[in-house]
Amino acid sequence: MKKVMSISSVVLILLGFIIGLVVSQSSQTLTAAEQKAKVSPVKARERDVYFPNSEDLAPDEMRVVACGTGMPTTRAAQAAACFLVELGNGDKFLFDIGSGSAERISSLQIPYDYLDKVFIGHLHGDHFGAIGELFIGGALMGRQKPLRVWGPNGPTPELGTAYAIEKMKEMYTWDLAGRVGMVDFRGYSIEVEEFDYKGENAVIYENNGVTIRSFPAIHSIDGPVSFSLEWKDLKFVFGSDTYPNKWFVEYAKDADIVVHECFVAVPDLVRKMGFTPEQALVVGTQIHTAPEAFGKIMTEIKPRMAVAYHFFKDFDTTSEINDRIRRTYEGPLSLAEDFMVWNITKDGIKVRMAAVEEATWAPPLVNKPELPQKGDREKYSNEMSVPVDAMVYSEFIKEGRWGEVDKALRGVYKEASEALGREFPYPADPKESDE
Numbered sequence: 416m417k418k419v420m421s422i423s424s425v426v427l428i429l430l431g432f433i434i435g436l437v438v439s440q441s442s443q444t445l446t447a448a449e450q451k452a453k454v455s456p457v458k459a460r461e462r463d464v465y466f467p468n469s470e471d472l473a474p475d476e477m478r479v480v481a482c483g484t485g486m487p488t489t490r491a492a493q494a495a496a497c498f499l500v501e502l503g504n505g506d507k508f509l510f511d512i513g514s515g516s517a518e519r520i521s522s523l524q525i526p527y528d529y530l531d532k533v534f535i536g537h538l539h540g541d542h543f544g545a546i547g548e549l550f551i552g553g554a555l556m557g558r559q560k561p562l563r564v565w566g567p568n569g570p571t572p573e574l575g576t577a578y579a580i581e582k583m584k585e586m587y588t589w590d591l592a593g594r595v596g597m598v599d600f601r602g603y604s605i606e607v608e609e610f611d612y613k614g615e616n617a618v619i620y621e622n623n624g625v626t627i628r629s630f631p632a633i634h635s636i637d638g639p640v641s642f643s644l645e646w647k648d649l650k651f652v653f654g655s656d657t658y659p660n661k662w663f664v665e666y667a668k669d670a671d672i673v674v675h676e677c678f679v680a681v682p683d684l685v686r687k688m689g690f691t692p693e694q695a696l697v698v699g700t701q702i703h704t705a706p707e708a709f710g711k712i713m714t715e716i717k718p719r720m721a722v723a724y725h726f727f728k729d730f731d732t733t734s735e736i737n738d739r740i741r742r743t744y745e746g747p748l749s750l751a752e753d754f755m756v757w758n759i760t761k762d763g764i765k766v767r768m769a770a771v772e773e774a775t776w777a778p779p780l781v782n783k784p785e786l787p788q789k790g791d792r793e794k795y796s797n798e799m800s801v802p803v804d805a806m807v808y809s810e811f812i813k814e815g816r817w818g819e820v821d822k823a824l825r826g827v828y829k830e831a832s833e834a835l836g837r838e839f840p841y842p843a844d845p846k847e848s849d850e
C-alpha cells in the first residue's frame with residue numbers, strides 16, 4: 416500500500432523536525448554519558464509507531480484502530496468503514512465492517528475468537544460489505560464460536576439486519592455445504608441481535624462492564640443508527656453514516672473519542688468524482704455530513720478527540736477537508752486513514768499510525784481445535800434444507816479423479832507417517848477421510 420506522501424505525513428515530518436530541535440536543545444542539559452545512553456548505533460530506540468501484537472493494553476486503556484475509513488467506491492489505499500475498539504478488560508468490538516476491511520483486520524494478527532462481536536450501523540455495502548469474509552474467513556482462521564452481529568431493524572422486516580444476514584448465509588449455502596463435515600464447524604454460524612432503530616440512547620449490549628447504546632441516524636432511508644460504547648469512564652462514539660442530527664449532538668456529548676462521517680468537500684466531488692454541481696451539493700451536504708457541518712457538530716459535542724472519516728484522504732483532498740472543518744471547529748482533530756490508532760486513557764490520547772504486516776497468516780487459536788463432529792452434516796442438512804448426500808461427491812465426479820497422481824500423493828502420506836511416527840492411511844475418498 417504505497418502511496419504518495421500525504422499532507423499529514425508532511426505535517427508529521429515538520430512536527431518531528433520541530434520536536435527534534437526542541438529535544439536537541441534540551442539535550443544540552445544532559446551529561447555526555449546520559450546522552451550516549453539514549454542514542455546508540457546498536458540499541459533500538461522507542462518509535463512513534465504502533466506495531467500490532469507488541470504492546471499490552473493497560474487495565475484502564477482503550478485502543479481504537481481504523482480498519483477502514485474510505486468510501487463505497489473501493490480502492491487499495493483505503494477500505495470502507497470499520498473501526499475496532501479494544502479494551503483493557505480483553506473485550507474487542509468491531510463497529511461496521513465495510514468492503515475491504517477484513518484484510519486490514521487480518522493485519523492486526525488478533526486471534527479470531529476475540530473478533531466475534533460486530534455492530535453494524537446501517538446496511539450500505541461500504542459499512543457491512545466484508546461481513547461475509549469475517550464470517551467465512553474468520554471461521555477458517557480460528558474463530559471457534561458463532562459470529563455475533565448487532566444491527567438495527569428497519570421500517571419493514573426486509574430492510575432489517577436479520578434479513579440481510581439470513582440472505583447472506585443463504586448466499587453461502589454451497590460454501591458451507593462443502594465445508595461441513597470437513598473442518599471444525601463451530602465458527603460457521605451467525606447470531607443476529609436486531610434492535611429498534613428508533614431507540615434513543617437505548618442499551619443494546621451490556622456485559623463485563625461495557626455498555627453499548629444506539630440512537631437513530633439520518634441517512635438514505637429509515638433504519639441507520641449510531642452507537643456509543645461506555646466502559647470505565649471512557650466513552651467511544653461511532654456515527655456510521657448520518658446527516659447531522661439532534662440525537663448525535665445529545666448522546667455523543669463529552670465523549671472521549673467521537674468518530675463521525677465527514678464527506679468529500681463539494682468542489683472535490685465535482686473535480687475528482689465527476690458529479691454535477693447539483694449532485695455534489697445534494698450528496699455532499701444533504702445526504703452526508705459536509706466538513707463544515709462536521710466541525711459544527713464537534714464544536715457542540717466537545718470530544719477529547721474528534722475523528723473525521725469517510726473521505727478519500729489524498730495529498731490534494733486533505734487540506735480542503737481540514738480547512739473547511741477549521742471554519743467551524745478548533746478542537747482536537749484526527750483526519751482518519753486506515754491503520755490510524757488511538758490509545759485512550761483518562762490521562763491522555765495518543766494518536767499514531769500502525770506499521771502492519773501485509774503477508775499475514777492465521778493468528779494462534781485461543782482454544783484447541785475440534786475435529787469435525789459426526790452429526791455436523793445432518794445438523795446442517797436440517798438447517799439449510801440441503802440433502803446430506805449432496806455434501807459429498809457423486810459417483811460421477813468421483814470417477815473423474817485422475818489416478819495417475821496417486822503414487823505421487825501416497826508419497827506425501829508416507830513422508831508424514833515417517834516424520835510423525837504414526838500411520839496416516841491413504842483415503843479412498845477424501846471427503847470421507849474424517850469418518
Ligand SMILES: [Zn+2]
Nearest residue numbers: 537539634656
Ligand atoms: Zn451509507
Ligand SMILES: [Zn+2]
Nearest residue numbers: 539541542656
Ligand atoms: Zn458510507
